[in-house]
Amino acid sequence: MLELRSITAGYDRRTPAVQNASLTLAPGEAVGLLGPSGCGKSTLAKVAALLHRPDAGTLTLDGTPVRHWRHRAPRALRTAFGVVFQQPRLSADPRLTLADLIAEPLRATGRRAEAPDRVAELASTVGLTPDLLTRRPHEVSDGQLQRACLARALVLRPRWLICDEMTAMLDASTTAALVAVVEAYRTETGAALLAVGHDRTLLDRWCDRTVHWDTVAAPGAPTAKASQQNFPASPGG
Numbered sequence: 001m002l003e004l005r006s007i008t009a010g011y012d013r014r015t016p017a018v019q020n021a022s023l024t025l026a027p028g029e030a031v032g033l034l035g036p037s038g039c040g041k042s043t044l045a046k047v048a049a050l051l052h053r054p055d056a057g058t059l060t061l062d063g064t065p066v067r068h069w070r071h072r073a074p075r076a077l078r079t080a081f082g083v084v085f086q087q088p089r090l091s092a093d094p095r096l097t098l099a100d101l102i103a104e105p106l107r108a109t110g111r112r113a114e115a116p117d118r119v120a121e122l123a124s125t126v127g128l129t130p131d132l133l134t135r136r137p138h139e140v141s142d143g144q145l146q147r148a149c150l151a152r153a154l155v156l157r158p159r160w161l162i163c164d165e166m167t168a169m170l171d172a173s174t175t176a177a178l179v180a181v182v183e184a185y186r187t188e189t190g191a192a193l194l195a196v197g198h199d200r201t202l203l204d205r206w207c208d209r210t211v212h213w214d215t216v217a218a219p220g221a222p223t224a225k226a227s228q229q230n231f232p233a234s235p236g237g
């Protein structure tokens with residue numbers, strides 16, 4: 001179970017982007033998160049994926065409170081998450097070929113030997129032909145790069161998948177193809193999904209339930225002090 005309780009987070013403590021947000025994801029469950037632009041969905045998704053440290057609130061993973069984020073999070077926790085962002089060009093190292101991009105998490109976790117087999121398998125799964133794997137991001141389309149980013153998110157076989165507007169820049173057929181890849185992966189592994197988006201029709205079709213930001217965040221509401229963990233300001237943790 002992934003539980004976010006009374007999360008306050010942002011980029012400036014005086015004006016948090018997310019205030020008092022709570023969201024629960026059961027193992028294997030697919031939850032869609034809808035809300036207007038700029039309300040804080042991506043920020044909350046990054047907190048959930050251990051990529052952004054909240055200012056206050058608690059995140060528990062299978063009953064254990066998470067105390068560290070980003071590079072300070074234990075590797076076993078970090079690698080339990082696979083994340084795909086809206087803009088693949090911002091999340092892809094332009095120097096890497098698509099093959100190296102997909103294999104990046106394997107190299108970072110000392111599992112380089114698995115890369116050739118795993119990259120070939122995932123390239124086929126996401127619909128990337130071998131000739132594309134030797135190209136760099138500027139030599140492929142947004143859709144092809146997003147396919148590689150999805151493959152990268154799956155390469156460590158995460159239990160929790162976070163797709164933050166993964167299909168927002170894509171055409172209908174690429175959207176359908178990537179959603180089908182995620183669903184096949186979830187059927188095979190039982191992974192849970194948090195899908196952030198603006199398209200209610202897509203999220204309703206894709207997910208077990210769709211929640212609106214209005215029901216997730218309650219700015220100004222009193223926080224449950226007893227269950228509240230406040231994080232002192234410290235860079236990078």
Ligand SMILES: Nc1ncnc2c1ncn2[C@@H]1O[C@H](COP(=O)(O)OP(=O)(O)OP(=O)(O)O)[C@@H](O)[C@H]1O
Pocket residue numbers: 011017035036037038039040041042043044
């Ligand atoms: N790196 C950053 N530094 C400073 N402010 C940021 C940063 N990222 C986001 N913000 C601000 O935080 C707020 C929430 O942004 P966030 O990206 O979480 O919203 P969102 O709901 O995902 O929006 P969208 O649907 O448009 O992607 C916005 O006001 C945004 O301008």
